[in-house]
Amino acid sequence: MSKKVATREAYGEALVELGRVDNRIVVLDADLSTSTRTILFAREFPERFFNFGIAEANMMCVAAGLASCGKIVFASTFAVFASGRAYNQFRTSIAYPRLNVKVVATHSGISVGEDGVTHQCVEDVTMMRALPHTTVIIPADGIETKEAVKASIEWPGPVYMRLGRPAIPLVYEEGYKFDGRALKFEVGTAMKLKEGKDLTIIATGMMVTEALTAAASLAKEGISASVMNVHTIKPLDESAIVKAAKQTGAVVTAEEHSILGGLGGAVAEVLVENAQVPMIRVGIRDAFGESGTTSELLVKYGLTASDILAASKRALKMKR
């Protein structure tokens, strides 16, 4: 896990690769193409790329119009604008009529770093998963991002995909493998990365790496933890989550997002109705962030492997 790749970089590369084989793909941006990396597509396919300037609301509805004429539209900006700034546009013009628009939001979460609260979106998953017809995907690393972008083309309807700014460690090996095992990205199917019997750590996005590290530390203390990558928050793989909860009897969720309504909220909803086991949510505890380096912020806001480790021990204590 030494090589680091930003999920947004992988997204930009995936768009170019897919744009070469599928001319239905049209890409939109709102003056952030250099940052979201859609600029890679813009350079190669200028006739299928439109930059709308700093006008996200317009961009979202233009995406709807393009999609209604058969285009597969990728619309990108930072998560804080993609969700909150243009929420009503996404809701009414894209989600309601189930149009084939993939909103790929970069610079999500607190890992944005120095730009501070105005650019650190920690509530987008809560908002977007509340919308009917909407699929919410958070890839765990650059390799999975490429698979997710590819899969989203085959998955009709509105998609919100959440990517990050910083380069993060690779969870998967080239060719989308884990421990040498070849995998297939399926929207809505959670991926068990590690089998364990004492508890299940359910993670998403950049926290998957942290969850694996935490599980390795737990193993040293004789605690056997399952690790599950829930790359699709909606539709949530409820049966896999319920099964894992019943098998291990305790659950910890981990996300670089608010604990209110994101992965933790979604898992809690499922478990309270189907498998009431002790559960602890690791995430941002109802707070705005602040300026700082990514690693400083992850430590301060409790988003590291050691936070997952501590939460796991608490969950195990509750289990007994």
Place this chain on the structure above:
Amino acid sequence: MTVLDDKRTPHDDELVARLNSVALKLRRDILIMTTKAGSGHPGGSLSSADIMTALYFHHLRHDPQNPRWEDRDRFVLSKGHGCPALYAALAETGYFPEDTLWTLRKMGSILQGHPDMIKTPGLEASTGNLGQGLSIALGMALAGRIDRRKYRVFALLGDGEMDEGQIWEAAMAAAHFRVDNLTAILDLNGIQLDGLTKDIMSLDPVPDKWHAFGWHVMEIDGHNMREILDALDGAEHVKYMPTIIVAHTIKGKGVSFMEGQVKFHGTALTEEQLAKALKELQSERSEN
């Protein structure tokens, strides 16, 4: 910037008379369906009835038997609350039976309170949250450009909707991308939900604003069928820039006690008022 002179296509008297008679029928349908529904937006539907008629019964290339025909012209009702006028036009042109109109806003109906493009055949967009339709229409126009298709895109805007910032985002973008297969029509009836637009939020000078945003601007009487038809034809000859037809209209047009009345923005007529209104719309027809 190349703007050809508006070519005034002669429209014969017979055509104009036929369309005026259709518009009257749409007006009656609008009032009957909103009264049956017990709610809805009759005022702004009546102000756009003539424009809707010119589009659906003459200007648009569309096929009610094949609503998803790829080369059809697209019409987006950005002022989604004016959907009774659009529903009446769709029924009258054969997208669905006239009886369907009487199910407006009722449980299980394909005619929702605001347009739902999935439920209603012939609808191109789900609108009703104001300010979004022009952007949607721009997306359709850009798709037509990418695919080198000849269809044209039309968006009907309300004047209250001009308050929305997104309208101006779309206006800027359409001019920036030199989109000339897009025509906006502004139903400038001067009234929004809370009162007169000049009291709620000043819009003037409307044509100057659009001109400044890089649009070709035409001004017409939105209840003069010949002027509407001429303007729609003229817009097709404007190259490398979008066109807006600023149509001066009267809210509640066609019914004496509704004209210019704020309260009929979002209130249906009572049965008694309806009977009176239909009588007026009947007699007006015989005069034509």
